[in-house]
Amino acid sequence: xxxxxxxxxxxxxxxxxxxxxxxxxxxxxxxxxxxxxxxxxxxxxxxxxxxxxxxxxxxxxxxxxxxxxxxxxxxxxxxxxxxxxxxxxxxxxxxxxxxxxxxxxxxxxxxxxxxxxxxxxxxxxxxxxxxxxxxxxxxxxxxxxxxxxxxxxxxxxxxxxxxxxxxxxxx
Numbered sequence: 001x002x003x004x005x006x007x008x009x010x011x012x013x014x015x016x017x018x019x020x021x022x023x024x025x026x027x028x029x030x031x032x033x034x035x036x037x038x039x040x041x042x043x044x045x046x047x048x049x050x051x052x053x054x055x056x057x058x059x060x061x062x063x064x065x066x067x068x069x070x071x072x073x074x075x076x077x078x079x080x081x082x083x084x085x086x087x088x089x090x091x092x093x094x095x096x097x098x099x100x101x102x103x104x105x106x107x108x109x110x111x112x113x114x115x116x117x118x119x120x121x122x123x124x125x126x127x128x129x130x131x132x133x134x135x136x137x138x139x140x141x142x143x144x145x146x147x148x149x150x151x152x153x154x155x156x157x158x159x160x161x162x163x164x165x166x167x168x169x170x171x
Contacts, residue, residue, distance in 0.1 A: 025061035048084040085127035094133040097141040108155035
């Protein structure tokens with residue numbers, strides 16, 4: 001079922017985040033081709049998500065319809081209206097990764113983190129997602145974690161990887 005505006009995470013952006021969002025989005029004023037790079041920047045400062053208020057600021061500053069912001073945000077899996085963890089684990093489920101055991105790796109991540117794909121840990125540290133392709137077929141099965149590719153994964157490597165990622169991360 002499609003997400004409605006009322007289903008979006010409630011407006012939780014701070015005044016500082018909204019101010020920074022306005023400054024970033026203003027750089028794309030009357031330049032709709034800049035929407036995706038601007039949304040990436042905005043999402044990074046807004047806590048790995050783009051809530052309703054943030055989307056409104058982007059629309060206003062870029063002089064774009066709010067529906068355009070939502071369209072891009074909901075089409076591309078790297079954007080989210082839902083609050084996500086500080087560390088986002090994106091497990092590739094492309095054909096090469098699938099053939100080399102992504103399902104077992106996904107199950108290992110779910111067991112280690114105590115969540116299912118699409119969920120965030122209770123402490124807000126990790127979000128586990130699957131995606132179609134991360135462009136790392138040469139090291140499949142692979143995951144993209146905060147912009148870094150981790151390849152040649154096995155279920156046995158998952159627990160150690162999660163531990164090393166979580167060191168020093170505060171919720």
